[in-house]
Amino acid sequence: MEKTATQKIKLGIFVIVGLLIFITTVYFIGKKQNIFGKTTEISSIFDNVNGLQLGNNVRYSGVSVGTVTAIEMINDTMIRVEMDIDDKIISxxxxxxxxxxxxxGLVGNKIISILPGKKNKIPVKEGDVIKSMKRLNTEDMLKTLNVTNENTAKITSNLVKITEEITKGKGTIGMLINDTTMSADLKEITQGLKESATSLSQLTTSLNSKDNVIGVLNDTGTANSIKQTLKNLENSSLKIDDAVKNLNTTITNAKEGKGAINYLSNDPKLVQKIDSIMTNINKASIKLNENMEAMRHNFLFRGYFKKQEKEQKKNQKNSSSK
Incomplete structure (x- = not known):
C-alpha cells in the first residue's frame, strides 16, 4: 500500500525531530566532557589508580575542569594518567x-582531584607531568579498622580476665583490695612514713641552723674564712718547703766541705785565732774599765762624770713621776 503525502510529511518531521534531539544530546555530552572546547593535556604518575576509568572527571579545587583521556601502564609500579584540562582553567x-x-562522594565514581600549589607560581604547559600523592582509600581504612577491632577485642578479653582475678582476690592488686589485714598494715606503714618524713624535715632544719657544724659550714662568711685559712696554710707550706730545701742545701755543702760552717768546724788554726782574738778582747775590755775608773777619780774629768750622774738621777725621777 502506497504511503500518502501526509504520512510522508509526518515521517519526515519525526526523523528531523529525532535528529535534532540526537544532535542536542551529543552537544551537551560533548560540552560536559570538553569535546568541543580547547583543552591542554597534562599527566601524572600513580602506583595504583584504584578503579579510575577513561572519561572520569578531573576537578581542581572542587571545580570540574577536565576528563581522564588515557590510562597507560608503564611498569608494575607506575601508571600514567593523561588528562585534558580546559584552557580557561589551565593558567x-x-x-x-x-x-x-x-x-x-562516599561510594561514587573515581575522580582526579588536583590540589593547588603554593610555592611555584609558574602555570603548567602542554605535556607537563605534575606530582601525585597516594590517598588513603576506603578499603585501606576498612583494613586498618578491622585490625583495630581485633586488637580491641583482645584487650577487652584480657581486661575481663584481669578484673575477674582481682575480684577473686588473686594477684597483688586483688589481695590489696580483698585482704583487710594487709590494708591495715599498709595504713600503719603509711603513718610511719609520714612520721619519718616529719622527723627528717626537723632534722634537716636543725642541720641548717648555725648552732651546729653543718650550719656553720653552710654560712658563706665561715666558708670564705676557711678558704682563706687553707690558702694561708698552703702558702706557709710552700715557704716551709723552700726553707727545708735551703737547709738541706746548707747541710749538703757542710758535708761536702763547702761554706763557712765547714771551714770553722774543720780548720783548727782558725779556731785558735778566734780564741786568741776573744782573749785579747776580754783583756782590752778589762783595761778599758780600769782606765774609765781612773778617769772618774781624776780631777780633770771628775766634774763631767758628776754632771752625768745628776742628769741620770733627774731622768729617773721624771720617769718615776710619770
Missing part, C-alpha cells in the same frame, strides 16, 4: 600542583 594550575585519586 590557574601551577607546576607544583598535586594530583590525588579520590571518590565522587
Amino acid at each position: 590557574h594550575i601551577n607546576k607544583d600542583a598535586v594530583a590525588i585519586i579520590s571518590s565522587d
